[in-house]
Amino acid sequence: MSLPSATTLNPSDEELMQRVADTDERAFQTLYDRFSPPLFALLRQMLDDEKDAEDVLQEGFLYLWDRAKNFDPSRAKAFTWATMIFRHKAIDRIRSQGRRHRMTERAAIELPTLLGSSPAQADDEASAQDHRSLLAKALQTLPSEQRSLIECAFLKGLTHHSISESLGLPLGTVKTNIRRGLIRLRDILQGGLA
Amino acid sequence: MTDFLQDQAALYALGLLDPEEARALEQLIPSDPTLATLVRDLQDTLATTTRALPVATPPPALRAQLLDQIRLRKNQAPSRPKALRSTSSPAWSRLAWGLAAALAVTSSWLYTERARLTDSLNVLASNEAAARLDANNFLARANIQQSRADIAEAAASRTRQEADSLKSSLTQLTTDLQSLQQRNALAQMQIATLQSTVTEFQQGVAVVVWDSEKEQGILKLEKMPPIAADKDYQLWVVDPTKPKTVDAGIVRVDANGFARVEFKPVVDISEAAKFAVSIERKGGVPENEGPVILVGP
Secondary structure (H helix, E strand, C coil), rough: CCCCCCCCCCCCCHHHHHHHHHCHHHHHHHHHHHHHHHHHHHHHHHCCCHHHHHHHHHHHHHHHHHHHHHHCCCCCCCCHHHHHHHHHHHHHHHCCCHHHHHHHHHHHHCCCCCCCCCCCCCCCHHHHHHHHHHHHHHHHHCCCHHHHHHHHHHHHCCCCHHHHHHCCCCCCHHHHHHHHHHHHHHHCCCHCCC | CHHHHHHHHHHHCCCCCCHHHHHHHHHHHHHHHHHHHHHHHHHHHHHHHCCCCCCCCCCHHHHHHHHHEEEEEEEECCCCCCCCCCCCCHHHHHHHHHHHHHHHHHHHHHHHHHHHHHHHHHHHHHHHHHHHHHHHHHHHHHHHHHHHHHHHHHHHHHHHHHHHHHHHHHHHHHHHHHHHHHHHHHCCCCEEEEECCCCHCCCCCEEEECCCCCCEEEEEEEEECCCCEEEEEEEEEEECCCCCCEEEEEEEECCCCCEEEECCCCCCCCCCEEEEEEEEEEECCCCCCCEEEEEEE
């Protein structure tokens, strides 16, 4: 009798997604337990409504169940793929409810969001705390205007056009700052969190 | 990679590009590994950023509800109805089979109807969401399309102006070139008028046009008097680098004393200093023998 391999005991996100594609319910449960906390946090930030966040979370996971066979590990990490899917669903919800205008106004006065979270709060796992602490530091190194714009776009689902309009900034400035901020964040994360 | 492309990659990672722009970028990605890497990195960065948010655990009921739905979907394939327990009575047997058949037909119809209604509901929900999305995006898209049309028109207009300007410059250059070529051609052309000291031939007109590059020329004679039947006019080129005059061929005039001949001396000419016409034996001679009646310039 052979011992189970490390992969069997602790499969990667990508392996789990591929097993979900084969309608493996247990893999789906594991994936849900891994992905749902950060994705639910993201949806609550984006939608600013507990019930909407729950609806979209459920909708998103059903989508993953149905479309897991479309996941290509050579093109994206499983969590990245899932994040993009859930964000799009949240943006669809925002748009379908015509909440853009209200959120645009709120976004202009409710910044920042990411750094507003304490790295120490609501998590028992030290490693997770360390991870969030590093992320918070990475975000802190960004110039405030770059961080704010990324938050507006990523967490509020606002388009560059509406950000430009809402904050009274030229469209080119918004695009440039988003791009510079994201690239800088990538460089920091690749260097510091790899 | 240009700043513009990096901007588009960042907006794409954020899901902010409109569908047309997103499609355009997606078409570029397979052929541009740098762009593909950038897009993937930025998407990873954003996904990682999600983990900086305060942890939020969804309600446990949601998980249970979701798993129920998953199981429902997994078992969505219709199961076969259980067979009725057999009985020894033929009447009961017929009734049982009749009921089973009716149940099967009804179940089948209900299943089909349920599937049809579910599909219709999904389509309606999808259409409704799409319609809402379209309504919200319509104005923005219209503005984008208008802006694109304006940009395209401006670009087309600029291109037309540049093309006209280039065409004009090309025409001017062509004219200049032709003029230069003409000047160059004329520069290498030499025109010589030949004069006579012999009274009999002073009425005659003799002009030589000499192309020094091609080392050939044209001789035109007019009003030349007739000469003896056993004689011919013969043209010579005087080249200072040669010890003797160079034969350029015989010239036969018509009854009016007119001739126009193209000539090429028998040897290479370095410099055509003078041209001369003499009267020689019929058919011409290799070296000048007879009297020179015309010379020039």
